[in-house]
Each structure stands twice: as C-alpha cells, then as structure tokens.
Amino acid sequence: MKIVLEHLTKKFPSRNKKSRGEVIAVNDFTFEIPDGKLVGLLGPSGCGKSTTLNLISGLLAPTEGKIFFGGDEVTKLPPENRGVGLVFQNYALYPHLTVLKNIMFPLENLRGAAKLSKEEMTKRAFEAAKLVQIEELMDRKPKELSGGQQQRVAIARALVKMPRVLLLDEPLSNLDARLRLQTREEIRRIQHQTQITTVFVTHDQDEAMSISDLIVVMRDGLIQQIGAPQEVYDNPVNLFVAKFLGTPPINVFSGRVEKGMLFIGQDAVLAVPGVPEGKVNIGIRPEGFIPREDGPLTCSFLRLEVMGRDMSIISENKYCESSVRAIINAEKMDFHTGIIHFALKPQKVFLFREEDGARIFLP
Secondary structure (H helix, E strand, O other), X not given: XXXXXXXXXXXXXXXXXXXXXXXXXXXXXXXXXXXXXXXXXXXXXXXXXXXXXXXXHOOOOOOEEEEEEOOEEOOOOOHHHOOEEEEOOOOOOOOOOOHHHHHHHHHHOOOHHHOOOHHHXXXXXHHHXXXXXXXXXXXXXXXXXXXXXXXXXXXXXXXXXXXXXXXXXXXXXXXXXXXXXXXXXXXXXXXXXXOOEEEEEEOOHHHHHHHOOEEEEEEOOEEEEEEOHHHHHXXXXXXXXXXXXXXXXXXXEEEXXXXXXXXXXXXXXXXXXXXXXXXXXXXXXXXXXXXXXXXXXXXXXXXXXXXXXXXXXXXXXXXXXXXXXXXXXXXXXXXXXXXXXXXXXXXXXXXXXXXXXXEEOOO
C-alpha cells in the first residue's frame, strides 16, 4: 500500500500565556512512502516524527494537507476505517488477559460483514503469533513475559487485523541493548515476510539505519533529508544530518579554505580546488582518519579505546568541537609522544557553510 503525504501540516495552540501563537509540529511534509517498504522517521525528540505517525494513523487531524493510501484519500477517515496496525512504545497490553486474548482483542470488535467466528479469530491469532514466534506463550499473562515477548505480543495484535499499513512508534525504547538488537531484526524479518508498508518512528539512528529501506531525517517539523540509509550517511545535505547520523558521531572542526587548500589551524589538511575561500565547518567521520607520521593534521594523543575488532584513537585539537575520535582496525599501536598525525580520506570529509550549516559540495 503506497502512502502519499501532500503538504501535511499540523499546528497546535501555544501553551505559553505570553505568546498566543501556534506551535508548528509538522511543517509542509510532502513524501511518498513506496508500497511494501519500511521507512524510518528519524530525528531528535520534538522534531515531529510521532505527530506525523499520528496523522497517518488518523489519531490526529492535519491542519493542512492530504493523506492518500494507494489511490484513496483518507485525510478525514477515522482511524478504525483506515486499515492501520499500531504498535506503541509502552506495549499497552491488557494485564488481565492472556496473550491469546490480547492478540484476539481487535478482532472481537469487528462488526457486520467483517465479524468473525471464535474459531476464525483463534486461527488468525495463532497465525499472527507464529509470525512473531510466540505461539508457545498463548496461555500466559503479560506479567509472565519478558519485555521483548510483550513487544512481540503487541506486534502480533497489530498484525492480526491484516492491516494495509503498520505503524511503529518507538517500539524498542523500553528494551535493553541486546533485546533491542534482536527485536529490530525480528521487525525487519516480519516486514519482509508480510510486505506490509511500514513506518517506524525512532530517535535512535542505529535502529533506523539498520532496518529501514528509506530514512526521513526530521528537525523542527521539517524534512531535512530523505534517502537510503547509507546514501544519507555518505552524503549528508547539512551539518545537522551529518551530526545526527553516525556512531561514534562525526568530528566537527572549525577551518577555512585558502587558495584551494583546506586548513585546520595552520595545518593544510586537504586540497579542495574550486571551493570558495572563507571560513567553513569541517566534518570528518571517525573512519576518515589514517594515522601516519607525515600526516598533515596534528592532534594531541590522549588514549586508546579498544572495542573488539576496532579501536578508537582519542585525541585533542583545539579547533574541534570535542575530543577527536578516529576509528582504526584493532591492532597494537604504540605512541611514544603526546603528538599524533593523521592523513584524511577525502570521501569522509564534508564541508559546511559556517552561517547556516548547508553542505558545500566539492566540484
């Protein structure tokens, strides 16, 4: 089911008594979600991603704009008639009902021609449970389940209605790190298996990048960038996107361009022919550093952090916003002085305008 959002805008009355204006949570959001794809809405808290999800579901009515499911406009259609399955952060399971009853609950509310017999509801519930691999837990109550199992019940309850669209709002936030990894892999598997168009809301860029076909990076209700996860990571359109994607985060330096060379302090670190002269912000991905004795970038070595297959060289440079973090292969390295030199990988270096953070693309 293709979802089309046209100039979607949502305004809320301001709660500030001194300012009676409006708060724009979603601002002129236009985007087409392809049929059968998993799209991640990604951004910091308050960026409008959950509001966008609630507009798609029908829980909120847009101030302006239109929503289409396939060729049908659903802008004014109530949530129960849109054919959406919703999964929230807090699971929202009924504690007094078994897993089976929790999954069946949406089916028991069907009326008219859509009404199912008890046998049909039970069959559908077990099919949904099998999909999320909890069919052996059907007689348990929610309190007898782990957090990951409860989340699977919530997903099965959303899938049992055979929705046209699956909407997931921060579904992994309450899980520990290992369980988050396992559950997001399950969500990806289920989405591939069912081919249901899915919108996944998260502030965790690792989650969004690992399971999404497309990501939409948002800030203050506005779309910043749309693209395949690797494409957005490799080619951020502005400094906000570059800083938001990546673990560890990108290293940001203050620098300048003079006579076709990029300078950080007095170090001429990279040739940038054709770039206008002036001050710039420089983003360097952690994997963009090459420790080399004759490297042009000079930093003060602080320590090593071993992370298994990789290690991080932590150093300082007074022109960097924070400590400089360079990721290299985990191998023994000895630093006998407090100085380390780096060469840079050009494809991992990004330039941004100092005044507004817009990307300066190299000619």
